[in-house]
Amino acid sequence: MDTVHVQSSPTKRPQVVIVGAGFAGLNAAKALKDAPVDVTVIDRNNHHLFQPLLYQVATAVLSPADISAPIRSLLRKQKNTRVVLAEVTGIDRDQQCVLTADGREFAYDYIVVATGASHSYFGNDQWAPYAPGMKTIADATALRRKILLAFEEAEHETDPERQRALLTFILIGAGPTGVEMAGAVAELAHVALAQDFRNIDPRSARIILVEALPRILPVFDEGLAKKAQEGLHNLGVEVRTGSAVEEVNEHGVVIAGKQINATTVIWTAGVSASPAGKWLGAETDRAGRAKVDQYLNLPGYPNIFIVGDTCAASQDGKPIPGIAPAAMQGGLYAASVIIERVAGKPASHPFHYHNRGNLATVGRSFGIADLGKIKFSGFPAWLFWILVHIMFLVGFRNRFLVLFQSLWGYITFQRGARLITHDGSTSVRQKQETPELLIR
Amino acid sequence: MDTVHVQSSPTKRPQVVIVGAGFAGLNAAKALKDAPVDVTVIDRNNHHLFQPLLYQVATAVLSPADISAPIRSLLRKQKNTRVVLAEVTGIDRDQQCVLTADGREFAYDYIVVATGASHSYFGNDQWAPYAPGMKTIADATALRRKILLAFEEAEHETDPERQRALLTFILIGAGPTGVEMAGAVAELAHVALAQDFRNIDPRSARIILVEALPRILPVFDEGLAKKAQEGLHNLGVEVRTGSAVEEVNEHGVVIAGKQINATTVIWTAGVSASPAGKWLGAETDRAGRAKVDQYLNLPGYPNIFIVGDTCAASQDGKPIPGIAPAAMQGGLYAASVIIERVAGKPASHPFHYHNRGNLATVGRSFGIADLGKIKFSGFPAWLFWILVHIMFLVGFRNRFLVLFQSLWGYITFQRGARLITHDGSTSVRQKQETPELLIR
CATH class of the missing domain: 3.50.50.60 (FAD/NAD(P)-binding domain)
Structure with a gap:
């Protein structure tokens, strides 16, 4: 060039x-x-989105703007380029x-x-309302809202069965997104929120990761996937491999003919272009x-x-x-x-994909890294994951912010973005506001 | 105690x-x-909101979570206290x-x-849809969306008159919120976005601050208010004091019998309890x-x-x-x-309000401080404002984040949270998503 x-x-x-x-x-x-x-x-959208960290928005670790950057400002200095929304x-x-x-x-x-791509329900689009997926900022903040409200509702629920369902979180699909999200939900419930309620104990929340295949993280080396599964177990996540989901309904999920009631079901399985x-x-x-x-x-x-x-x-x-x-x-x-x-020349070579390896995190301090010949896990892999993701972030302040918040969250176990935002359809909302104000 | x-x-x-x-x-x-x-x-709401910085969310400087903290976590250690959403x-x-x-x-x-309190239109509630105010996170993100979209629409508008209206921003009410917001909108247009468009020059945007009283910032000393007005002038804000707004309509605002067309009108005037x-x-x-x-x-x-x-x-x-x-x-x-x-005792003394003074900022590096006997303005007052607001922030990570972003924004002239988020009513939106995903 x-x-x-x-x-x-x-x-x-x-x-x-x-x-x-x-x-x-x-x-x-x-x-x-x-x-x-x-x-x-x-x-x-007006923003480029760093999708691999979207689950951190859904679990209240990062703010939407931390993983987004205006496309215009990214391409500002490129005089031959215009941006159209x-x-x-x-x-x-x-x-x-x-x-x-x-x-x-x-x-x-x-x-x-x-x-x-968007998420795919493999021909079961009727499941979509009950098991939202996560591809956009709107998806992530909707999930954040849903997860946080489940704890709020459980706090004042008197029916123990319904309370149980509110504190059950099911993730369908144990690829990297499912594994990372499950770890983050477990830490949200078991650590970040642990002392914030009076009638419920968030540590009793069940987080279930369901996978139809016989193992989690099929793109990873089997030994590393086992380590990740141990990591999930240590965080209190129930991993159910070899379990095809037969149905998702308003009450939860049916696996092997058995209904598991859960208010929050998250689709981390298929994508469709x-x-x-x-x-x-x-x-x-x-x-x-x-x-x-x-x-x-x-x-x-x-x-x-x-x-x-x-x-x-x-x-x-x-x-x-x-x-x-x-x-x-x-x-x-x-x-x-x-x-x-x-320039009037033919393409000099066909596309060749360089696989530089796979990374995933399991919660706050455990990761797995599969770099081909080099494989490692635990805290070093988590640190490596953080560094790689920050380096990848497209050239701006966000890299500092994300690093700062990650480290801060690591030190304090807190969640920085535990924000439930509302639209007009909820009851917990200012009545005087005009419809105009409800658009976000 | x-x-x-x-x-x-x-x-x-x-x-x-x-x-x-x-x-x-x-x-x-x-x-x-x-x-x-x-x-x-x-x-x-599940969060305590640091309202004095809300205008920074509306102008894409800070993220909602930067100025909010979960009420539960603020009161977590207080064993005699429960929080109800x-x-x-x-x-x-x-x-x-x-x-x-x-x-x-x-x-x-x-x-x-x-x-x-909420905002009051002094008996003109029909103005509300055209001149939204700012009291909640939802208000601020709606305004952020409206302001950023005005530039996007202007970029591809071919009718020069309509383009002019899209690039005109009118703020009604020159109290501290109106002054701070006007400065922030001016800097957004004239600095942060200056080079991001190809068909429009955001530096040509008009920012008009309208005030019915003969002067801005009535709670401040008159000399300081004059300094603030000079500061606004230097940022390119048109200040119109002694100008009562006669009407707000879908095209803009009527002042002294004259219609000024503006797509974005912001209500920074009255509050009602x-x-x-x-x-x-x-x-x-x-x-x-x-x-x-x-x-x-x-x-x-x-x-x-x-x-x-x-x-x-x-x-x-x-x-x-x-x-x-x-x-x-x-x-x-x-x-x-x-x-x-x-404890069975009568109240020892009636309520006495200690007025510790008034502070306001005008843009990125100019402030005014009215501490009774001590009055100062300019960069020192801006720095004082930043420090006071950070100290006020209620005991958590946000004070670091806000400081960091303020300084970062000061150094780089960038806006960190230039995010246009959507709900279902807009056309620029993924079609496949289910209604569930649209709730934020």
Whole structure:
């Protein structure tokens, strides 16, 4: 990229549209900083979100703004780039333009589709109201509210069975998100809230992590996964592997024909790609991800790149995982091919994913690190996790804040963001306020 | 208070109910820590809010959790105290009990009513939808959203008149909140966002502070108020004193028969007390505040205390202002009288408000301080303001965080919490999400 300079050509420069400013889209945009193109980044949110820490918002450790940064300010100094706040509703691959909900059209010469993923209930969408998942800030603050209100309601519940259900938290899916979230909920209940109530003992709360597969953390080495399971056990989390969820209903979850009553059920299992694959008429896999060629192109369209969680790429016969490092690498790669093609050159090499390893934490001081040849666990892995995540945070104050709050939380066992916020539908709310004030 | 010890009497201890955990209620509860009473603190929010910094949430400097703390954790170690999350809907002064929206009743021997205030439109409630005020976290995040979205919409607006309206911000009322908020909006537009857009120049945004009285900051010394006005002028705020607002409508504001179009109008003028005065059948003043006797009691009811913004107390013929220090002093005083009365003693002295002075900031590095004999302005007053506010913050991590973010913001001119969050009513929103997820 060092050899490419901005042309001061009088002719119109190639238009690159990037849809989605997650890890993939943002890195594609940044890599085009000095390219002789005009870049338009479209996102329906004004902020880039550091999704791997979203569970910390849901468990009241961090504030939404701690893991978000305005896309505009991240790309402020990039003079060839503009940022558009809009919801994309379709892509016309023949007219080469992007359509938005407010009726605007953005023409492109090259497009990078990086619209991410949502959660999937594997055909059981009727479970969604009872077992919310976690992909956006709104999801996380809704979950935070739900979890904190469960303790509040339990405090004044007189029916012991209902109180039991209010203090039961079920997480469905024991991938990294499920494991990290389960640990965080357990520590919230068993440590942070332990002395805050008078009628209930939050330490008696049950946290159940359910997994259909025979083991937790399938992407990790089996020995490390065992360590993580011990870590969860030490935090008081009940891990139920080999347990397929048969039903999620308003009372809780049915496993092996048995109903477990729980007010809070959290979906940490499947993801499904955003509808971008459909917009493009692409062939998609079971999870809705668009199949791409070795250049991350929609087959037959060398100007359409599909990256991050939206695409189904594989390498050495294995799918490339839907994680932040893979998304970042995909975004950077797409930008590099665009730069080559704009210069009239063919792509120098196909996309190659570098697996730098897997990390997860189990609660406040225990982690596992699977770096290929090097594997370790315990406090060193937790510290390594913290450092890596802070380094990853996209170049701003948040890295200091997150570090500070993590350490502060570690020292004091407190939760800094134990905030129950309301909207108009709750009873615990100021009556005089106008509807305008209720929009957040 | 040192002479009062917890009785281990077998008889039931006096029940003290405190309604509202703002500055007044929280300080009353804390002062009853070692008193031989059972304390019940009822609030409709789970958090105590540091209201004087609310405008910093509305202008994307701080996160909601930075200026809030869970009431439970603040009172955790106080064994004679329980916290109840509920909305109080009435007080039966004859039956001596408090009623909540969820149908519960709380009997009291003594009650401290500290339910605060809301904003008042002086009989023009139809203005409320167009000129929201700021008393709760929800108000502040709604305003933050509205302000940030105005710039986003201006960026793609093609009609110059409408673009002008989107970039015009009118604040009605030049008390401390109006002045501080105007400075913060000006710095947001003219500095923090200055380089983030491509089609608009946020530096061209108009910020107009309207005041019906002939001068700003009537509670301050006139010389200091002049300095503050100069400070506002330097930040690019247009100050219009002696300008009564005749109408607020969907297009903006009418002043002196002239319509000024503005998408964002913010109400920083009047406050009206919560309906507690009505519940109690108290005589109220024009702003709905209950009149109290020299012991902050509802006249004729020595077991009913009304404190903070809910009461209309006066001293030396002047009303005691509705500010945090006065509320704290009122709460502490009510607790001291309860302790005396429980011990069978009469109140040793009537309530006396100690005016420790007034502080305000104008933007990022200019303040005014009116400490009676000592008056100063400029950077030293700003620094003094920061320190005082941090010291006031109620004993927890937030004081570090707020200091850190204030300094960081000062160094970098950035806004840390530039987050537009959505609810279901906006178009820029993930479609797949269930209604459950939209509650924040």
